[in-house]
Amino acid sequence: GFATALSSGALAQDVSGKVIGFSQIGSESGWRAAETSVTRQQAEERGVDLKFADAQQKQENQIKAIRGFIAQGVDAILVAPVVATGWEDVLSEAQEAEIPVVLLDRGIDAPEDLYLTSVASDQVHEGRVAGQWLVDEVAGEDCNVVELQGTVGSSPAINRKQGFEEAIADASNITIAQSQTGDFTRSKGKEVMEAFLKSSNGGADICAVYAHNDDMAVGAIQAIKDAGLAPGEDILVVSIDAVPDIFTAIAAGEANATVELTPNMAGPAFDALGAYWSDGTMPEKFIITESKLYTAADDPQGEYERRKDLGY
Numbered sequence: 001g002f003a004t005a006l007s008s009g010a011l012a013q014d015v016s017g018k019v020i021g022f023s024q025i026g027s028e029s030g031w032r033a034a035e036t037s038v039t040r041q042q043a044e045e046r047g048v049d050l051k052f053a054d055a056q057q058k059q060e061n062q063i064k065a066i067r068g069f070i071a072q073g074v075d076a077i078l079v080a081p082v083v084a085t086g087w088e089d090v091l092s093e094a095q096e097a098e099i100p101v102v103l104l105d106r107g108i109d110a111p112e113d114l115y116l117t118s119v120a121s122d123q124v125h126e127g128r129v130a131g132q133w134l135v136d137e138v139a140g141e142d143c144n145v146v147e148l149q150g151t152v153g154s155s156p157a158i159n160r161k162q163g164f165e166e167a168i169a170d171a172s173n174i175t176i177a178q179s180q181t182g183d184f185t186r187s188k189g190k191e192v193m194e195a196f197l198k199s200s201n202g203g204a205d206i207c208a209v210y211a212h213n214d215d216m217a218v219g220a221i222q223a224i225k226d227a228g229l230a231p232g233e234d235i236l237v238v239s240i241d242a243v244p245d246i247f248t249a250i251a252a253g254e255a256n257a258t259v260e261l262t263p264n265m266a267g268p269a270f271d272a273l274g275a276y277w278s279d280g281t282m283p284e285k286f287i288i289t290e291s292k293l294y295t296a297a298d299d300p301q302g303e304y305e306r307r308k309d310l311g312y
Ligand code: AHR
Pocket: 028, 029, 030, 031, 032, 105, 106, 156, 184, 212, 213, 214, 215, 240, 241, 261
């Protein structure tokens, strides 16, 4: 399973017998579904009794779930925060109850002492990696980019936008022509891309699409095909996550690049909790996962199969 496949080989810290609540955002993307299944797998392998709550994209549901976990007296709480703001009250309640909280995959705007650690990627860096790929790819040619942003107010939407803008700042040939949220979903990505194409001379004025996640890119690819253009050629496609479906698109020449986000955030979270419980070791405040770029040169079919084998 994932523990053996993805851990660094270090002995997993003991969390067996612990009751841990997990407030998950929902199932907006393939990546989110993979994170949910990996978290369940990690919990099972380590003997954790995982209490899972799906918030269906609503912060109020997450706050309710966290209050429920506190009332049950769980040993720890994992939360993937849908948006960045509005967490202080409920996290203070967890702190008063002396229940450690670990943030998974997204950051929040709140004092750092309200959580034990945060396991996430450097999302500004992810945006920079995607932007730098485009800078190199278009090599000085004029390029109008359309951007599909993630969920409004979420840390990955804010940071991936910032990082991409930083990477293209000195490239006067690259312009972000249009930018809108696609809410991290395939259907919204397709819908917004259709509108972008209509207002850009049927797509003739678009050189590239930058999507904050692969699912929106997959939706955009469909819209580009429906408009009679060739995604990956007429319009370049770069996104973030590295889920199996984007590797299918890359293998077919319909997408060009993706930045990997591991769905195994729970493994490092359980390691940190185990160490904390065994001898009081305080983990790093930010445990940063890798952000590797993949293109057609990186065996997309093999990457697809590797992820399928891991249970994505
Ligand atoms: O927070 C991580 C982001 O959330 C993923 O990139 C996206 O697919 C998911 O919805």
